Amino acid sequence: MPASQSSSAQSARQALANRLRDVRLDAGLTARALSTAAGWHEAKTSKIENGKQQPSEADLRTWCAVCASTRLLPELIAELRSVDSMWLDWRRAEQTGLRHLNVSVRELYDRTKQYRSYCQSMIPGLLQTADYTTAVLTSLRDRRRVPVDDVAATVAERVDRQRILTEGGHTFAFVLEESALHYQVGGPEVLAGQLRHLLDVARLASVSLGVIPAAVDRTPRWPVEDFYIFDQAQANVELVSGFLTITQPREIAMYAETFTAFSKLALYGSKARTLIRTALAELPV
Missing domain, CATH: 1.10.260.40 (lambda repressor-like DNA-binding domains)
Known part of the structure; x- marks a missing residue:
């Protein structure tokens, strides 16, 4: 290797x-x-x-x-x-742009029945607005010097993927750190629109949204890298230099156990929405 x-x-x-x-x-x-x-x-x-x-x-x-x-x-x-x-180097993967990577996982999302996601500092893709996704991908394109500019096409692909939130046959559990509600990507107006959208999608029957308060005791489990679990089939982990795909059952079980531990630290329902509304009210818009 x-x-x-x-x-x-x-x-x-x-x-x-x-x-x-x-x-x-x-x-x-x-x-x-x-x-x-x-x-x-x-x-x-x-x-x-x-x-x-x-x-x-x-x-x-x-x-x-x-x-x-x-x-x-x-x-x-x-x-x-x-x-x-398991390992996909960003530089190699993005030589032909960003869209093909998103298209390549379309079938994975379509067949997944139970999706679980933990994010420390970003709103996860399935819950993003088009403006927020545009800001994220533009930043990635510039920072990683992606040679092909296909941000608009990639945004369209990601937005289309969100249809699975409402088409039935899938359940989605998201756990966010409260910090993810405050990090500005694209500026305050983009984040404000994103937080309002978050309030809407949190009410979907297929979606469970938990937010871990910044002030909670982290002795049981402290923040880790963002990860996404697709049924019991695989877990994906995003790192600075690349993308890990984990398919070993015992490792997937470790991420599932970590997700359960984070879920127990999170607030749900009206308490989670209060944290979102507080973050929204603090924005200078």
Whole structure:
């Protein structure tokens, strides 16, 4: 894996390597014995166990067969596929603009029945107004020097995606930090329109909106990076340098547990709307 990719992805690759070493040790085999039984050079086993060479699915099948651990094969393959697909570098992904990335996840949103989202400083995309989305994407285009200017087309794609909020068959749970109600993206008028829109969508039957007050005791759980959970299938995490897609079940479960913990800190219903109205009243518009 190139050094430019996320340390989180590299850590995931090393975690898989460590698991394979443990499988070998639990089977009571030396690296040489495993290599001989597998029919490959001992150097390959060493590279795999040290995270310097990523195994193929065929390698995993051989490894598990030699170690009499075929029961672990489905989980190890899932972990390998997670490592393969988890990291998307912004610079590489945005060479042809922003719209194609949003189009590529349309089917994911359409098929997701239970969507959960935690955001620390921004209003999540499904709840954004067109003006707020335009401000966000324009900032990203300029900051990351995206070579293709397709902001307008990307905004249209994102706005169209919001139809799933009302078409039935989906539920949406959003938890925001109170700070997300105050950070201005596009100026006070854009934020004011966004907060008014938030009050409207919070009343939709499909939507649960929680706001974690700034003054709440954060001992149980403090803020983390923004993340989005799609059913039990995957979790997406946005980082400064790229985009993580997590498909390993135990890792998805960690994000789901974190979301539940944040949900318990949040205010809902009229109390959440009071926080939104307070933020709106504080704007100089």
